[in-house]
Amino acid sequence: MDFVTPVAFFFLIGYATTEITNHRTRIKILEKNAAALNEHYQHTRYGSLKWGMILIAIGISLIIGKSLNDLLTISLMFILAGLSLLLYHLVIGRLTGKR
Secondary structure, eight states, X not given: OTTHHHHHHHHHHHHHHHHHHHHHHHHHHHHHOHHHHHHHTGGGTTXXXXXXXXXXXXXXXXXXXXXXXXXXXXXXXXXXXXXHHHHHHHHHHHHHXXX
């Protein structure tokens, strides 16, 4: 249990560095053009939809795979997560008007 504190501290330093770098990038983009900021972060607009679809697919695969063996459950998780990413791509294409 003594290793948790150094590992957590390492991840905290990494997270703080990432946030500082992202903040500096946002400030530079805002100084250049506010429209560029919108284009830069357009892919994160529907991020929660993507992760929601993936987690629902993994949950469904766990429910279905409860009666199956472990290898089939794991492969079903990957297949359904991949299908949810394909479905996400189609949904975003229709929402943004890009096909």
